[in-house]
Amino acid sequence: MNWKRAAMGTAAIAPLVALLAFGMTRNPKEILSPLPGRAAPDFALAVMPMDVTDGAPEPASTDTVRLADRRGRIQVVNYYASWCLACRDEHPVLSALAPRYAARGVDFVGIVYKDSPSAMRRWIVQMGGQTYPALLDPSARSAIDYGLYGVPETVFIGADGRVVKKYIGPVTHQVLTSTLDSLIALAPAPPVQPVPADTVVR
Amino acid sequence: MTGGVQAVLLALVLLVQPPAAAVDSAALDRLTREVSQELRCPVCQGESIQESPAELAQEMKGVVREQLAAGRTPDEVKAYFVGRYGEWILLRPTTTGVNLMLYWLPPIVMIAGGAVVVLLARRWIRASRLATPTPSPTPDDA
Numbered sequence: 001m002n003w004k005r006a007a008m009g010t011a012a013i014a015p016l017v018a019l020l021a022f023g024m025t026r027n028p029k030e031i032l033s034p035l036p037g038r039a040a041p042d043f044a045l046a047v048m049p050m051d052v053t054d055g056a057p058e059p060a061s062t063d064t065v066r067l068a069d070r071r072g073r074i075q076v077v078n079y080y081a082s083w084c085l086a087c088r089d090e091h092p093v094l095s096a097l098a099p100r101y102a103a104r105g106v107d108f109v110g111i112v113y114k115d116s117p118s119a120m121r122r123w124i125v126q127m128g129g130q131t132y133p134a135l136l137d138p139s140a141r142s143a144i145d146y147g148l149y150g151v152p153e154t155v156f157i158g159a160d161g162r163v164v165k166k167y168i169g170p171v172t173h174q175v176l177t178s179t180l181d182s183l184i185a186l187a188p189a190p191p192v193q194p195v196p197a198d199t200v201v202r
Numbered sequence: 203m204t205g206g207v208q209a210v211l212l213a214l215v216l217l218v219q220p221p222a223a224a225v226d227s228a229a230l231d232r233l234t235r236e237v238s239q240e241l242r243c244p245v246c247q248g249e250s251i252q253e254s255p256a257e258l259a260q261e262m263k264g265v266v267r268e269q270l271a272a273g274r275t276p277d278e279v280k281a282y283f284v285g286r287y288g289e290w291i292l293l294r295p296t297t298t299g300v301n302l303m304l305y306w307l308p309p310i311v312m313i314a315g316g317a318v319v320v321l322l323a324r325r326w327i328r329a330s331r332l333a334t335p336t337p338s339p340t341p342d343d344a
Binding site: 012016031032033034035038041114139140141143144145146147148149150 | 244245257258261262264265284285286287288290311314
């Protein structure tokens with residue numbers, strides 16, 4: 001085979017090989033969310049009551065968190081469940097950072113995904129408590145609205161009500177602090193809205 | 203016509219023609235199935251939300267049905283899910299933009315590959331014919 005023919009063959013195949021090679025560098029499980037930059041889907045979810053003795057009937061929630069009411073403050077929305085092993089890794093980090101960032105205009109909420117309130121309550125107690133409200137989403141409608149694949153997943157919402165980032169997997173201290181610090185630097189001064197004392201569970 | 207005959211006729215009509223709500227419900231079921239077959243289950247491997255028994259898939263089917271019942275078109279319902287999950291959620295990619303490559307590249311590569319194979323085969327056959335030695339004259343021929 002002469003060199004001209006070899007060069008022509010290589011030139012014809014090279015783009016296909018390059019395309020396939022590019023495909024090999026991509027993780028098929030990493031799917032980009034279309035949500036960042038868009039208005040965060042609103043939700044109004046009941047706060048899971050924490051003062052319930054084991055075996056007692058599930059009381060009706062007396063409090064609701066509506067996302068639209070929190071406009072002007074940065075939101076960290078964490079989807080989790082008691083059956084989720086990876087949620088154990090991130091929960092202490094979230095719970096430690098939530099009070100520290102509350103005064104800087106950041107609210108944390110946990111949304112219970114496909115789990116019973118009683119199992120979730122037991123898990124929270126086992127984990128040493130939770131410093132932010134746990135919300136109930138029994139029909140998983142908010143999970144679908146946020147394009148959830150599984151748990152844990154964390155959505156960062158800016159003070160303007162737009163989704164900034166959707167983090168899949170257990171969120172780390174570094175991811176939380178770097179994302180929130182940059183959002184705080186960009187956001188205008190937050191309205192004063194301290195986390196109600198009754199949502200802090202120990 | 204007597205009242206009795208009228209009542210019998212009315213009963214027959216009702217028996218033959220199901221109520222409008224039931225018909226709507228059947229059409230809604232069919233449409234829900236059709237749309238659900240085109241949406242990927244996010245927690246499964248290559249299954250549609252119609253086939254998947256996963257809880258999330260069932261909830262998603264509920265959303266499909268609700269939105270269709272509210273008067274949204276199948277395309278609008280699919281657009282809702284694409285807005286949440288991206289185009290990945292569609293089991294059949296759209297035929298626009300870069301996706302066109304998915305539809306056109308395989309036949310183009312196949313045709314080009316086939317043409318190369320035919321060309322090479324013809325050359326090889328020609329070359330082998332030319333290379334076949336002509337029988338040399340034997341002493342008997344002389």
